[in-house]
Amino acid sequence: MAVALLIGVLSVTAAALNPALYPAQFTRGPAPLDQWVVQYLTNANIPNVPVNKVPNPFPDWTLDETACEKSNAWAITFDDGPGDFTPILLDLLDKAHVKITFFVVGSRLLSADQANVLLRAYQAGHQIGIHTWSHMPLTTQTNEQILGEILWSGSAIQEITGVFPQYFRPPYGDIDPRVRAIIHSVGLKTIVWNEDSKDWLQADPSSAKAYNFSYNDLPNEFASWIQNPPEPDGGIISLQHDLFGGVDKVVNQCLQMVMSAGYNILPVGNCISNPVPWYWKDNTSAAWSVGNALNNGGAIAPPEARALNLSQTNASKAEANTSAISSQATQSKFVETASAAPTTLASVGSLTVSKVGAAVSFQQPGMKEAFHSMRDASSASSNTCIFEKASNMVLFTLMNLLL
Template structure:
């Protein structure tokens, strides 16, 4: 069962439009020297963004522009799903098998779910939050990088933490604007959710992500097709700490989270593949659990961002930005690589989507 919590219950968010406000989150002072340049930022956003914790609108000029760059007629004709108030699909039996819906059958279609043997894909969802600086402080003590799947609403609210993570060379990725299950959104809504989050990260950090994790792992071939057209790689996971189920999200205890890590460590010698693990920078106790258990992971696996374990040194549209990888690439920035025209990229994306998802 998915427990669908509103973002307001997850973190305290501002209700005003971020384009005319500044963040109230505490400033974060990096403990490691910046590895990547980030653009200047006054504290006031130049772009207009949707209200926080609300599904992104589809009738703005920006969204219309983004939609015009895609070929929505190439997408599978699967209607959006419906979830009930308890976070469950209302009628799982109505979802056709060819949708490859992860929520229904854990179906995977070119999604990243694990890393190579003896490596650990270190990921944290739902940031940045007021608790993120504590996590980043700890990660910096051992020069440990991770993939951070950011919610757009949180990016504009806790922008200091986002800029810190970008400058420090963490792998920044997208987790939608409002954290609704992806398959419940129309094509237009999903595009808006991705692109507004992408835009906020670009404005703050000067980078355009190309990795995405669906909230609750909720994804099907319609969503995958849209992601391919927008140039994204989808990431799920193969093991789940269920840390989000600790209070206030549920009744799971920190001892139970610790026990799961101990079990994974105990079984590491018998594995033929590595892991991608689901964790959260959501609450104080999820950050506490992450800090407590990371040392035992570092002693057992080579922990790294997901892009690193799949040897993707360029996980952003800006190919002059390099992040460290398993095969030895080093984090840094260099001369910009000339990009393909938008029309060429769009045409290639449509072709890839058609080949990948049986269109």
């Protein structure tokens, strides 16, 4: 196979990936290349933390970036795209002269249309970050699967834009010391959030009704954040998703509200307390160093993660595909036929995690909102995960925005 060409951003007018060189779209836990494993896992100091069956319901974000440094700074971030509505959002941001951050799901870029949307966002000056290949909760993945999720996505971004992001957001904010160590071993900086718009509820009307959520109420949510900031001395990093309609009306209103309140809207890389450069751009440099990457941004992106080094043989590609299929089969063993009684999946401290019916993915909101919706278990539908703590039942709808 031919090695992917690196094209300078100024000369690029169209973008396209060769799907034959990448895992299939939305492959969960895609197998990493052998050289990635050797470079980033073999000698890495990764804690021996068990792989979760379900996402961590209370992730500890104390070691991750959750807020802008200055109280008048606001980083608006959009996850899970590019999507069909991203061009509308880009038009809106252009008119408002605002730059934001997009955390990108790599396998969406196998679509030539979405690859061009990403290129447009990058060329317009928006920050691009990595949001994994398939949007799986990472604490439920093995070390190798996590590495594949990160580096396949970063490599796709790099092939399209010519740069490899240094910023990363774990899907659902699902992180623990093991996941964080692997993220750091690749030299990436982890960004989460301190305000969740909950716009992901649009993916399931029944859940939106249960949470009493309406996308048109989002400006009211922004107004409440302005009136009651989440950080006494810092700014806001807000979470939204560019997969849904209505952004032209609702987001414009939110932008105007934020700016009228005196906030500076910035890409997240410009507002946090310990920033690193947004990207690596040197495609030929020698080995990378965690210390440089995390402390002063002086590291160079791993050569194997730059445009993939796509000189794999057909045999190695077939082996990677076999491994990917195996990883999907491993996950499918948690899918069970619906039954009348909840099935206990795991216990985390005093929290018992159960489910009713078959489950293929878990949607876990932001830390603050994780347990804000209470209702009786008898109202659970066949696709509802029940988080039981003491006498309260908290219901999470099982959603997979990528399927």
